[in-house]
Amino acid sequence: MADAATAHPVGMALRRSIGTATATATSAGLAFAAIDYLGVVSVLAYAPAATAIPAIFIGGVIVLLVSGIFSELNGLYPSAAGIRLYLGRTVGDRTALAVTFTYMTTVVLVIAADAFLIGAAVRHVLREPAVLAYVWIAVLLGLATGANLRGVRLAGWVQTVVTYTVLGGTAVLSVVAIFHVGGAFRHPFDLFGKGGFSSIQAVAFALFLYAAFEWVTTTAEEARTPPVITRALFIAPVLIWLASSLFALGLAHLVPFSHLHGSAYPQLLLGQAALGTVGELWMLALTVLTALNTFNGGFLVASRFIYAAAREGNLPRPFARLNLQAVPWLAVTSLALVSAAVAAVVFATGQWLLLVAVGATIEAGIYALGSLCVVVLRRRETRERPFRLIAGKPLAVFGIVLFSVLFIATGFSDPKNAHHLSVAPISVIVVLASLSTAYVLIVVPRLRAAAAARAATARPRRRPPRPATEAEGPPPPSIRPPSDVPR
Amino acid sequence: MAEWGELADALADYTVNCNGNERLRKMQRDWSRTLHFICSDTGTTFSMMVERGEIQSAPEGHVGTPDIVVTAASETFCDMFWGDLNPVQKYLRGEITVKGSQEDVMRLDAISFVIWPDA
Numbered sequence: 001m002a003d004a005a006t007a008h009p010v011g012m013a014l015r016r017s018i019g020t021a022t023a024t025a026t027s028a029g030l031a032f033a034a035i036d037y038l039g040v041v042s043v044l045a046y047a048p049a050a051t052a053i054p055a056i057f058i059g060g061v062i063v064l065l066v067s068g069i070f071s072e073l074n075g076l077y078p079s080a081a082g083i084r085l086y087l088g089r090t091v092g093d094r095t096a097l098a099v100t101f102t103y104m105t106t107v108v109l110v111i112a113a114d115a116f117l118i119g120a121a122v123r124h125v126l127r128e129p130a131v132l133a134y135v136w137i138a139v140l141l142g143l144a145t146g147a148n149l150r151g152v153r154l155a156g157w158v159q160t161v162v163t164y165t166v167l168g169g170t171a172v173l174s175v176v177a178i179f180h181v182g183g184a185f186r187h188p189f190d191l192f193g194k195g196g197f198s199s200i201q202a203v204a205f206a207l208f209l210y211a212a213f214e215w216v217t218t219t220a221e222e223a224r225t226p227p228v229i230t231r232a233l234f235i236a237p238v239l240i241w242l243a244s245s246l247f248a249l250g251l252a253h254l255v256p257f258s259h260l261h262g263s264a265y266p267q268l269l270l271g272q273a274a275l276g277t278v279g280e281l282w283m284l285a286l287t288v289l290t291a292l293n294t295f296n297g298g299f300l301v302a303s304r305f306i307y308a309a310a311r312e313g314n315l316p317r318p319f320a321r322l323n324l325q326a327v328p329w330l331a332v333t334s335l336a337l338v339s340a341a342v343a344a345v346v347f348a349t350g351q352w353l354l355l356v357a358v359g360a361t362i363e364a365g366i367y368a369l370g371s372l373c374v375v376v377l378r379r380r381e382t383r384e385r386p387f388r389l390i391a392g393k394p395l396a397v398f399g400i401v402l403f404s405v406l407f408i409a410t411g412f413s414d415p416k417n418a419h420h421l422s423v424a425p426i427s428v429i430v431v432l433a434s435l436s437t438a439y440v441l442i443v444v445p446r447l448r449a450a451a452a453a454r455a456a457t458a459r460p461r462r463r464p465p466r467p468a469t470e471a472e473g474p475p476p477p478s479i480r481p482p483s484d485v486p487r
Numbered sequence: 488m489a490e491w492g493e494l495a496d497a498l499a500d501y502t503v504n505c506n507g508n509e510r511l512r513k514m515q516r517d518w519s520r521t522l523h524f525i526c527s528d529t530g531t532t533f534s535m536m537v538e539r540g541e542i543q544s545a546p547e548g549h550v551g552t553p554d555i556v557v558t559a560a561s562e563t564f565c566d567m568f569w570g571d572l573n574p575v576q577k578y579l580r581g582e583i584t585v586k587g588s589q590e591d592v593m594r595l596d597a598i599s600f601v602i603w604p605d606a
Contacts, residue, residue: 013552014552014553014554014555014556014586014587015521015552015553015554016554016588077581078584079578079581079584079585080589080592081578081579081581084579085579085580085581153590218589219589221585221586221587221588221589221592222586222587222588222589300589304589304593307593308575308578308579311573311575311576311596311600312573312575312576312579313573313576320600322514322597322600322601324510324513324514325514326514326515326518326593326594326597454605455605461569461571462500462569462570462571463497463565463566463569463571464496466493
């Protein structure tokens with residue numbers, strides 16, 4: 001059978017499609033969540049004061065390599081299921097499934113982290129007791145779940161306005177903060193000020209500021225033309241770089257680091273230092289706005305992934321059940337419950353910087369795998385790509401090495417103490433990956449066997465047999481072909 | 488490879504099943520879309536007009552501006568419209584490609600899932 005991917009109607013004009021501005025906003029919006037403010041604190045832990053600027057810049061340059069890698073892969077597989085397709089064709093279906101399950105846990109972590117951070121920020125501004133933060137977390141997750149279950153979606157233009165408001169608002173307040181400092185920037189190029197390895201860890205955490213920007217590839221099917229996604233992948237990191245650099249510069253000079261590493265709301269501290277109560281409320285408003293993107297995008301991406309996995313036979317079938325708004329209600333509800341549980345653990349332990357480290361490590365690992373996919377698929381897939389990375393093979397090999405080093409750098413980091421190595425981030429990832437792998441190796445075969453048994457006993461093939469002709473051979477069988485049974 | 492006649496039979500059966508399913512009609516009551524289909528092997532094209540969850544027509548050729556464009560082999564389309572295969576499995580293997588919003592892609596799959604939950 002001809003591979004439908006080769007006949008993709010790239011030139012077909014859709015009634016509703018997304019252009020570069022919307023795709024860029026989607027990419028930047030997915031990346032720039034409330035947890036990014038803590039990401040900046042993690043960078044500052046390893047790169048003192050103004051040194052954060054070159055660290056974030058180097059991270060941005062590296063991210064442009066990621067943009068190239070994902071542009072090429074997205075061109076080959078312009079689909080929401082792209083990651084499954086290119087990973088599956090590179091490392092095999094089982095490994096691809098285990099990796100995708102692990103990758104998707106980052107969505108849960110980001111939702112949980114944002115719920116916690118926004119809850120903590122609201123509580124702080126309202127001067128409420130600490131315990132009320134969890135009430136706010138529950139309220140936020142409840143609202144997000146309710147909206148998702150009712151099929152409420154943010155319109156594309158709202159998402160675009162929200163993203164540019166958050167990025168622009170952060171940049172403007174940071175510029176105001178920088179005016180307080182004048183030109184007296186401390187430690188402008190002190191990349192090794194906290195030890196030789198600290199520069200690598202600073203860059204690795206800088207990479208986290210851009211993390212998830214590549215999820216825009218899941219909207220490839222709605223893009224007006226293939227270059228729309230490529231352009232978004234290259235423009236969004238520049239916007240994030242600008243906003244994050246300004247924020248880091250203001251934060252490093254106006255708020256003592258001793259106040260930062262114990263705080264879940266560094267953006268409010270900067271707002272307060274720059275403009276008093278007005279600045280604090282300004283940053284609170286931006287923090288709450290990030291939730292719109294995180295909860296809208298995160299719930300949507302993850303719940304639809306769960307739905308597809310259940311329909312494919314890789315998760316129990318009830319996860320594909322739809323309510324009358326055509327929303328996979330069990331997937332959405334489970335996602336909210338797991339996020340609430342993770343947020344509760346973060347709330348109880350105060351380990352929010354660990355989430356940053358885990359997220360940064362997983363992203364570095366995914367970028368290393370993406371680089372591997374480019375190398376392998378250059379050999380296996382000879383068809384034309386709308387985007388081809390220049391010097392793709394050597395750059396992708398460089399990417400494998402670089403992102404593996406960054407994976408280790410963040411996996412053994414302790415953002416609360418730059419001089420200390422910690423096994424906590426890598427341990428969390430090992431547990432997540434082990435659970436995913438065990439699930440794929442033990443549970444998935446059983447689910448598929450059950451599906452095969454169901455298919456064998458289910459109703460006969462409905463399609464009427466085609467009259468036999470000499471050229472065509474015998475008519476199709478009266479039972480469904482084995483190719484329809486999940487493999 | 489399936490000819491247009493076979494596809495038309497499959498579409499007619501699919502239309503009856505969709506329009507006769509109360510739960511599906513209720514679920515898709517706010518879903519009005521124009522779908523275009525392309526058979527990657529035969530080059531056959533056809534359209535489907537859905538109005539508030541009800542399939543109005545499914546003529547040969549492309550009619551109107553599409554909200555969704557689906558490309559697959561003609562045999563895949565036939566089996567899909569007869570409810571003999573699970574479209575998600577084909578989609579995740581890259582054998583069915585789609586242009587359109589993720590929400591619409593899921594709605595399209597939801598039709599098959601609701602009328603043929605055992606597929």
